[in-house]
Amino acid sequence: MITVRYTIFGTTEFGPTRVGALLGVLLAGAGQVVTAEELVERVLGDDPPPRARAMMQTWLTRLRQTLPGLIERDGNGYVVRVDPLEIDLHLFRHLVRTGKTADALALVQDELLSTLDTPWARQLRADFADELLAARLDHVDERLARGEHAKLVPELHTLAAGRPLDERIAAQLIEALHGSGRAAEALRHFEVVRARLAGALGAEPSRHLATLHRRLQAASAPRQLPAAPKPFTGRALELAELDQAPNGVVVITGTGGVGKTSLAVHWAHQAMDRFPDGQLYVNLHGFGPSGAAVSPGDALLRFLSALDVPRAQVPHDLAGQSALLRDALADKRVLMLLDNATDAEQVEPLLPRSPNAHVVITSRTSLRPAHAKALPLGLLPPEDARELLAARIGHDRARAEPDAVDTVVRRCARLPLALAVAGARAATQPQFPLAALADELADLDAFADDDDVTADLRSVFSHSCKALSPAALRLFRLLGLMPGSDISLAGAASLAALDVRETEALLAELATANLIDQPEPGRFTCHDLLRDYAAELALAGERDEALHRLLDHLALTGVEAGVAYTPNRHRPATPPPAPGVVVLRFGTHEEALAWLMAEHPTLMAAMPHGTPAQTWLMGWSLADALARQACYQDLLTSQQLAVAAVEQLDDPDGLGRTLINLGRGLSRMRRPDEATAALHRAFDVYEGNPAGQAGVLLNIAMLCPDDRIGEAMEHTRRGLALFEECGDSYGQANALTGLAWGHGKIGEYAEAVEYAERAMRMWREMDHLIGQAEAWDNLGTGYLGLGDHAKAAEAFTRSSEMFRLGGDLPLEAGAYEQLGDTHAAAGAAEPAREAWRKAVELRTQAGLPTDKVRAKLQAEGQ
Incomplete structure (x- = not known):
C-alpha cells in the first residue's frame, strides 16, 4: 500500500514558512529540474526583495541538511529525488488516472500550497482546481452508475449553483433528479440551463445534454395504463379494427361486464410502441353506483399533472384547462384511454384534437364525439368464452369436463366479467367438480333474460358470494356503500368496524374471488356492477351504521391531516369516533398532504352524505390543501357544502371559519362580489369574537386590488387593533x-x-x-x-x-x-x-x- 510521506495540500512539514513554501515548490515539480531563477519567482513572486538569490540558497541549504538525499543540485537548478507517489499531489493524479477517484479525493483535505501567495502558486491552484473538479465529476459518474441518485442531488445542486453554465454538471444533476423519481424537476432544470446558455452565450445545449434530455423525456412520458388483463382471449376482429383505426377517436360501446375495458387495455399494451410520448388513462366512473363520476376538470388536472405541467400554469376554468391540454399534446404521439364514460359532455373537454394523438373511449352508451369511430362490442363468441374460462381454471380441467364448461359459459351469458368471477371460484377450489358448479347455476336459469344480462351476472355473483367466509361476505356487502370509487384499508376497516389486519385478510379473500381489485397499494375498488350487487345485499340494519363509521373515519382523519398539513390552524372541536372507527394520525406535512390528495375525490363524494358535523369537518380538512394545490372549483364546492352543514350546528366559530374559506374559494374563482359578501357575513357571525373578526378583516384586505391599497390597509389596521385587544x-x-x-x-x-x-x-x-x-x-x-x-x-x-x-x-x-x-x-x-x-x-x-x-x-x- 502506498504511503504518503510529503504533503503539499495545505502546508509542508515546515509549516507556513518560506522554507516550507520552497519545499512545496520543489515537491510540486518532483522529478523536474527547477532553476534558481524559477525558485525565486515561484516562492517570492514577480518582485522579489534584494538578495533574493542568497536567501534562497540559505533555505536550500537548510532543507538539504534536514532532509538529506531528497534534494540534489542538477546543472543550474535543483531536483527532488523521490518516488512521486510518496507526494500527495502526484499520488492524487496517479489515482485519478487509474480510476480510483474516491481514494484520490480523500487525499485533498486542504488547498494546494495554501500559504504561498505568488502568481505561480495562484495559477497552480487554479489549474489544480480544474483537475479536482474533473475528478470529482468522474466520481459522481461512478456513483450515478451505482444508483446513488438521491444522495447526489444536494451536492450537485451546490455544484450547479457555483457553475451555472457547466453542461457536464447540469447533465449529472438532471440524471440524479430523474433517478430519484423527480422527473419533472429534471426536465425543468434542462429548460433552465437551456435558457442560461441562450442568454449568456447565445448557444444551444451540447449534443450530449440534448440527447440526455430526449432520453429522459421518453423515460418520463406518462405510463398510466392499468396492468394488462390476464388472461385475455378472443376479440380478434375488434383488435384488428383498433389496429387499423387511424389516429383519432374510437368509442367502444357495449353492456356492462362485456369486456370493454379489458379489450381497450389489452390493445393499448400491444400498441404502446406506436405512442412513444406516453399513454394517459382515467376511469371516468360514468356508471358507478354512487353516481360519483369523475368531472372533466378533475380528469384534465390528472392528465396535466402526468404531463408535468406545473400547477401554477394551469388555468382555473374548464375551457382554459382543455386548451392547455391540447397545447401540451400538440406535437406528441400519445394514446389516451377514457374508460367508462357517461356521455359526450364528459369527454369532449378531454379530447386533444391532434393528428398525432389517439383516443379510445369505453362507454355503455353510444356517445359520438365529432369524427369518432364506433366499435360496438357484443357477447364473446362461444369458442372464445370457452377459452377464457379454460384459461382461468386450467385447460386440462376444461378438457376433462367439456359439457360442464359449455353449461357454465351459457349460464354466464358469455360475459367476460361473469366468466372471470365464476372461473375465480372454480380455480380456488380445484377439488370441486366443474359440473357441480354448473349444477348450482342451473336453478337460476329462470332469471336469465336475453334483454337483461345483469340478471345472469347477479346469479353468477350470488354463487361466488356463497363461497366466501361469512366475514368476507359481510365486508363485500358493505363495500357497496362506499361513496367514492375506491376505499383505503383504514376506510374499509372503519366501514366494517374491524381490526385493520383482519380487514386486510378479508380484502385479500375478496381479491382472490375476483370480486375486488387493488389498483395501487392500500386502495381497493371493484367493478361498478359488483358494487351495485353488493349494495343490493347490504342489510337494512347495517347500512346506516356502516356508512356513518366510514364518514367518521374520513372526517376525523381529515382533521388530523388538516392540522398536520397546516400546524398553525386552530383545531376544530370534534366528536368522539363511533366504535370501530380507525382514526389515522400523521407525523409530517408531506404524509398529511399525501392522504388529503389521495382521499380528495372520496371526501368530495362523501360530503353530501355526512351528518352536518361530518360534512363541515371534511370541508375544513380540505380547505387549505385544495387552495394550495390550486383545486379551486373543488375548494368552492366543498366550502359551499360545508357552510350548508355548519349552519345546522350551534357553532358560530365553525361557521365563521367556513365562510372565510368560502370567500377564498369565491375569490379564486374570480367572483369578488360574492367573496366579499361571504366575508362580511363571517364578520357578522363573529360578533363578540374580536379575534375572529380580525381574521375576517385581514381576508377582506387581501381582496382589495392594487388601486385600493389604502382601503386594504384600513381593514388591516382594524384587524390589528382587534388582535391586540384579545392578545x-x-x-x-x-x-x-x-x-x-x-x-x-x-x-x-x-x-x-x-x-x-x-x-x-x-x-x-x-x-x-x-x-x-x-x-x-x-x-x-x-x-x-x-x-x-x-x-x-x-x-x-x-x-x-x-x-x-x-x-x-x-x-x-x-x-x-x-x-x-x-x-x-x-x-x-x-x-x-x-x-x-x-x-x-x-x-x-x-x-x-x-x-x-x-x-x-x-x-x-x-
Whole structure:
C-alpha cells in the first residue's frame, strides 16, 4: 500500500514558512529540474526583495541538511529525488488516472500550497482546481452508475449553483433528479440551463445534454395504463379494427361486464410502441353506483399533472384547462384511454384534437364525439368464452369436463366479467367438480333474460358470494356503500368496524374471488356492477351504521391531516369516533398532504352524505390543501357544502371559519362580489369574537386590488387593533406584516421598516420561518426605498434564504428579483444580473411567467 510521506495540500512539514513554501515548490515539480531563477519567482513572486538569490540558497541549504538525499543540485537548478507517489499531489493524479477517484479525493483535505501567495502558486491552484473538479465529476459518474441518485442531488445542486453554465454538471444533476423519481424537476432544470446558455452565450445545449434530455423525456412520458388483463382471449376482429383505426377517436360501446375495458387495455399494451410520448388513462366512473363520476376538470388536472405541467400554469376554468391540454399534446404521439364514460359532455373537454394523438373511449352508451369511430362490442363468441374460462381454471380441467364448461359459459351469458368471477371460484377450489358448479347455476336459469344480462351476472355473483367466509361476505356487502370509487384499508376497516389486519385478510379473500381489485397499494375498488350487487345485499340494519363509521373515519382523519398539513390552524372541536372507527394520525406535512390528495375525490363524494358535523369537518380538512394545490372549483364546492352543514350546528366559530374559506374559494374563482359578501357575513357571525373578526378583516384586505391599497390597509389596521385587544400574537404579527407590505406599496418606506421590525420581533418569538421571511422581504422594500442599498441587499438575501428553507419557490423568486433591483440601483450590474438570473430560474421551476425579469436582464445588457 502506498504511503504518503510529503504533503503539499495545505502546508509542508515546515509549516507556513518560506522554507516550507520552497519545499512545496520543489515537491510540486518532483522529478523536474527547477532553476534558481524559477525558485525565486515561484516562492517570492514577480518582485522579489534584494538578495533574493542568497536567501534562497540559505533555505536550500537548510532543507538539504534536514532532509538529506531528497534534494540534489542538477546543472543550474535543483531536483527532488523521490518516488512521486510518496507526494500527495502526484499520488492524487496517479489515482485519478487509474480510476480510483474516491481514494484520490480523500487525499485533498486542504488547498494546494495554501500559504504561498505568488502568481505561480495562484495559477497552480487554479489549474489544480480544474483537475479536482474533473475528478470529482468522474466520481459522481461512478456513483450515478451505482444508483446513488438521491444522495447526489444536494451536492450537485451546490455544484450547479457555483457553475451555472457547466453542461457536464447540469447533465449529472438532471440524471440524479430523474433517478430519484423527480422527473419533472429534471426536465425543468434542462429548460433552465437551456435558457442560461441562450442568454449568456447565445448557444444551444451540447449534443450530449440534448440527447440526455430526449432520453429522459421518453423515460418520463406518462405510463398510466392499468396492468394488462390476464388472461385475455378472443376479440380478434375488434383488435384488428383498433389496429387499423387511424389516429383519432374510437368509442367502444357495449353492456356492462362485456369486456370493454379489458379489450381497450389489452390493445393499448400491444400498441404502446406506436405512442412513444406516453399513454394517459382515467376511469371516468360514468356508471358507478354512487353516481360519483369523475368531472372533466378533475380528469384534465390528472392528465396535466402526468404531463408535468406545473400547477401554477394551469388555468382555473374548464375551457382554459382543455386548451392547455391540447397545447401540451400538440406535437406528441400519445394514446389516451377514457374508460367508462357517461356521455359526450364528459369527454369532449378531454379530447386533444391532434393528428398525432389517439383516443379510445369505453362507454355503455353510444356517445359520438365529432369524427369518432364506433366499435360496438357484443357477447364473446362461444369458442372464445370457452377459452377464457379454460384459461382461468386450467385447460386440462376444461378438457376433462367439456359439457360442464359449455353449461357454465351459457349460464354466464358469455360475459367476460361473469366468466372471470365464476372461473375465480372454480380455480380456488380445484377439488370441486366443474359440473357441480354448473349444477348450482342451473336453478337460476329462470332469471336469465336475453334483454337483461345483469340478471345472469347477479346469479353468477350470488354463487361466488356463497363461497366466501361469512366475514368476507359481510365486508363485500358493505363495500357497496362506499361513496367514492375506491376505499383505503383504514376506510374499509372503519366501514366494517374491524381490526385493520383482519380487514386486510378479508380484502385479500375478496381479491382472490375476483370480486375486488387493488389498483395501487392500500386502495381497493371493484367493478361498478359488483358494487351495485353488493349494495343490493347490504342489510337494512347495517347500512346506516356502516356508512356513518366510514364518514367518521374520513372526517376525523381529515382533521388530523388538516392540522398536520397546516400546524398553525386552530383545531376544530370534534366528536368522539363511533366504535370501530380507525382514526389515522400523521407525523409530517408531506404524509398529511399525501392522504388529503389521495382521499380528495372520496371526501368530495362523501360530503353530501355526512351528518352536518361530518360534512363541515371534511370541508375544513380540505380547505387549505385544495387552495394550495390550486383545486379551486373543488375548494368552492366543498366550502359551499360545508357552510350548508355548519349552519345546522350551534357553532358560530365553525361557521365563521367556513365562510372565510368560502370567500377564498369565491375569490379564486374570480367572483369578488360574492367573496366579499361571504366575508362580511363571517364578520357578522363573529360578533363578540374580536379575534375572529380580525381574521375576517385581514381576508377582506387581501381582496382589495392594487388601486385600493389604502382601503386594504384600513381593514388591516382594524384587524390589528382587534388582535391586540384579545392578545392574539399570531394575528398581530400577520397584521403588522400586512401593514409593512402596504406602506411599502404606497412609498411610505420608513413606516414599512417600522412595521416590519415590529412583526419580525413577534415572528422570532414564535420561531415562525415564513413570517420572518416576509418580514425581511418588507424590510428590504423599505430600505431600498430609503436608499440604503446595503441593508436592502442583506434583507432580501435573508428573505430568499428563509423562503427557500420554507419551500416557497414563488416568494423566493420574488426576493431574488428584488435583490437584483437593489444591486442595480446601487450600480452593481453583475450582482444584479446574477440575482435576476436566479429569479428567472426559480420562476421557471415554479411555472411562473419570466418576461418581466428577462426584460430587466436585457435592459442591463445581459
